[in-house]
Amino acid sequence: MTRFVLVAGTTETATIEGISAAGADPDLMAHTPSADAEILTYGEPVRSPVVPVSPTGCPSPAVITRAAREALDFEVTVVDGGLSQPTGAPTVTVGASAGDDIREQDPVPTAPGAFAAARQFGQALPDDEIVLAETVPGGTTTALGVLRALGERGVVSSSLPENPIERKQAVVEEGLAASSMEPGDAAGDPTRAVREMGDSVLAVSAGLALGAIESDTAVTLAGGTQMLTVAALLRHADVGRSLALTTTSFVAADPSADVAALAADLAVDVTATDPGFDGSNHPAMAAYAAGEAKEGVGMGGALALADRAGLDMADIRDRIETVYARLVDDELGEETGMRS
Amino acid sequence: MTRFVLVAGTTETATIEGISAAGADPDLMAHTPSADAEILTYGEPVRSPVVPVSPTGCPSPAVITRAAREALDFEVTVVDGGLSQPTGAPTVTVGASAGDDIREQDPVPTAPGAFAAARQFGQALPDDEIVLAETVPGGTTTALGVLRALGERGVVSSSLPENPIERKQAVVEEGLAASSMEPGDAAGDPTRAVREMGDSVLAVSAGLALGAIESDTAVTLAGGTQMLTVAALLRHADVGRSLALTTTSFVAADPSADVAALAADLAVDVTATDPGFDGSNHPAMAAYAAGEAKEGVGMGGALALADRAGLDMADIRDRIETVYARLVDDELGEETGMRS
Numbered sequence: 197m198t199r200f201v202l203v204a205g206t207t208e209t210a211t212i213e214g215i216s217a218a219g220a221d222p223d224l225m226a227h228t229p230s231a232d233a234e235i236l237t238y239g240e241p242v243r244s245p246v247v248p249v250s251p252t253g254c255p256s257p258a259v260i261t262r263a264a265r266e267a268l269d270f271e272v273t274v275v276d277g278g279l280s281q282p283t284g285a286p287t288v289t290v291g292a293s294a295g296d297d298i299r300e301q302d303p304v305p306t307a308p309g310a311f312a313a314a315r316q317f318g319q320a321l322p323d324d325e326i327v328l329a330e331t332v333p334g335g336t337t338t339a340l341g342v343l344r345a346l347g348e349r350g351v352v353s354s355s356l357p358e359n360p361i362e363r364k365q366a367v368v369e370e371g372l373a374a375s376s377m378e379p380g381d382a383a384g385d386p387t388r389a390v391r392e393m394g395d396s397v398l399a400v401s402a403g404l405a406l407g408a409i410e411s412d413t414a415v416t417l418a419g420g421t422q423m424l425t426v427a428a429l430l431r432h433a434d435v436g437r438s439l440a441l442t443t444t445s446f447v448a449a450d451p452s453a454d455v456a457a458l459a460a461d462l463a464v465d466v467t468a469t470d471p472g473f474d475g476s477n478h479p480a481m482a483a484y485a486a487g488e489a490k491e492g493v494g495m496g497g498a499l500a501l502a503d504r505a506g507l508d509m510a511d512i513r514d515r516i517e518t519v520y521a522r523l524v525d526d527e528l529g530e531e532t533g534m535r536s
Numbered sequence: 537m538t539r540f541v542l543v544a545g546t547t548e549t550a551t552i553e554g555i556s557a558a559g560a561d562p563d564l565m566a567h568t569p570s571a572d573a574e575i576l577t578y579g580e581p582v583r584s585p586v587v588p589v590s591p592t593g594c595p596s597p598a599v600i601t602r603a604a605r606e607a608l609d610f611e612v613t614v615v616d617g618g619l620s621q622p623t624g625a626p627t628v629t630v631g632a633s634a635g636d637d638i639r640e641q642d643p644v645p646t647a648p649g650a651f652a653a654a655r656q657f658g659q660a661l662p663d664d665e666i667v668l669a670e671t672v673p674g675g676t677t678t679a680l681g682v683l684r685a686l687g688e689r690g691v692v693s694s695s696l697p698e699n700p701i702e703r704k705q706a707v708v709e710e711g712l713a714a715s716s717m718e719p720g721d722a723a724g725d726p727t728r729a730v731r732e733m734g735d736s737v738l739a740v741s742a743g744l745a746l747g748a749i750e751s752d753t754a755v756t757l758a759g760g761t762q763m764l765t766v767a768a769l770l771r772h773a774d775v776g777r778s779l780a781l782t783t784t785s786f787v788a789a790d791p792s793a794d795v796a797a798l799a800a801d802l803a804v805d806v807t808a809t810d811p812g813f814d815g816s817n818h819p820a821m822a823a824y825a826a827g828e829a830k831e832g833v834g835m836g837g838a839l840a841l842a843d844r845a846g847l848d849m850a851d852i853r854d855r856i857e858t859v860y861a862r863l864v865d866d867e868l869g870e871e872t873g874m875r876s
Contacts, residue, residue: 237613242660269609273577273626284657286613286626317624320582 318407329494418497658747669834758837
């Protein structure tokens with residue numbers, strides 16, 4: 197059986213201006229992973245006060261992952277990777293806390309404990325295969341921090357059409373200085389890299405993947421450069437076996453992030469799925485075609501599962517419209533106004 | 537869509553000697569609801585150190601509910617109704633804490649808050665129908681306490697072949713005295729009844745059912761006299777509409793608990809499903825036929841769903857053997873020894 201595991205959490209790093217588009221505004225951003233978990237679980241927010249959208253109104257990739265789930269009916273397990281806001285989605289606890297800003301000292305003190313607990317959980321999962329996904333606003337910046345701490349190629353994607361890569365690099369430089377680290381200082385020490393430069397979602401994802409691999413569960417990393425960073429953490433934890441990443445065509449085509457080069461460095465096989473949003477005038481799809489969001493909540497992995505099951509992407513697009521309409525109706529009902 | 541919602545929690549009342557068979561010994565009993573949630577979610581324990589069995593080795597009804605789920609693939613949501621031990625199952629949090637012994641003063645102080653949060657969650661659930669189940673060792677004693685506090689007929693079933701009803705009555709009398717209450721003093725005040733004489737699972741179940749009913753989600757109470765107590769709480773919260781309970785033939789036939797009379801008092805329609813365990817020599821079925829366990833983890837509700845879907849009970853029995861064999865293998869692998 198295939199289980200889709202979503203690790204959901206937050207980092208204060210996301211509140212740095214200009215870093216993330218995973219929320220309509222910085223105050224709402226902390227609700228995004230909690231709401232994403234609800235959309236994936238129930239098809240709509242249940243406890244979260246918002247439908248997660250970007251500042252321009254592009255809906256969260258949770259909409260696309262949920263649409264694929266409504267077609268495929270795969271089982272979902274959400275793991276709390278440091279949520280800072282309540283969620284109505286059921287979550288597995290592994291002792292992760294919301295991460296602090298990586299420019300602070302010791303921003304993720306719970307990383308080693310959460311990594312260890314997630315590893316045990318991953319070992320115990322009885323599934324044949326897990327597809328591992330993330331939702332954490334600001335996560336590409338912490339991913340960049342971890343890649344640099346490990347001494348890997350520092351290239352990450354973005355939920356913004358224009359990747360604020362220089363801003364991210366400056367944050368990471370400040371973070372390395374705050375931790376008194378040089379690039380590569382945490383090579384071979386994945387929990388140190390995450391604790392000092394990452395976020396709890398990376399710690400939990402890497403621990404869970406490691407445990408699953410150790411117990412011969414097939415693991416597919418579903419995401420963009422954040423999940424490639426999980427692959428890097430696994431390599432630095434001495435995982436030698438082949439690793440697979442499923443992502444979207446939007447991430448694969450992102451010129452600001454050399455996914456192919458980073459994947460090659462880490463010996464990760466990449467599958468990119470194109471959901472065929474080009475030419476769409478639907479708000480949930482046109483924004484992606486224009487370079488917004490790109491990936492997250494395992495969108496590329498969910499599309500790959502749909503593709504593997506022989507589903508037509510036109511069917512998935514129809515279901516995206518259904519999920520989106522439900523969210524818009526909900527928001528209008530509550531008069532909180534999702535822009536569409 | 538139908539969602540199966542399991543409210544899982546603990547009460548210190550269970551540790552009173554001779555009250556409950558929901559664990560191989562009193563120390564292990566606190567793990568039972570955590571393990572039940574894992575068996576329902578994953579098909580086997582994941583984080584819990586034990587396979588939940590009675591002192592004689594009768595496996596938890598989670599085995600039967602899981603078997604039905606493997607046939608039907610219904611969606612499961614576990615709500616934390618005051619778990620005292622870790623679970624690897626994803627859980628929804630509504631602020632419930634493990635209940636104290638009802639012979640203490642104010643044993644469930646979180647009951648009103650958990651009731652309110654569960655009610656909001658129930659209102660927000662987008663499902664057409666929920667099947668609501670419980671797992672809480674000692675839960676028939678707290679149910680008796682609540683029935684008496686409400687002034688309802690005090691008849692409850694038992695997970696033991698010989699219902700220790702006099703023991704339970706004595707505990708409830710002590711509890712009423714500790715709360716300075718007379719029978720019926722909490723009539724019309726369901727949260728007071730639960731707070732002073734119940735457990736968090738009852739508070740959460742009643743709140744969740746109330747919220748679901750308020751938002752026109754069909755609710756089936758899946759269980760025995762504990763879920764009838766939830767019906768009583770709903771009646772005392774002024775719910776007038778018809779209520780349905782699905783239970784097992786073992787509860788319906790329990791001479792120590794007049795389910796039919798209590799259900800009639802509360803205007804609850806009862807459906808009892810017989811899984812056909814009579815004459816079986818399988819350890820997971822023969823014990824039930826001999827009067828052990830009887831119900832729990834929504835066993836009767838899961839059997840009713842199977843029945844409604846046109847499944848043959850012989851198919852369910854085959855699947856019970858499969859689930860049971862997996863648990864026995866797991867236990868033997870860990871050398872902790874489930875008696876079979």
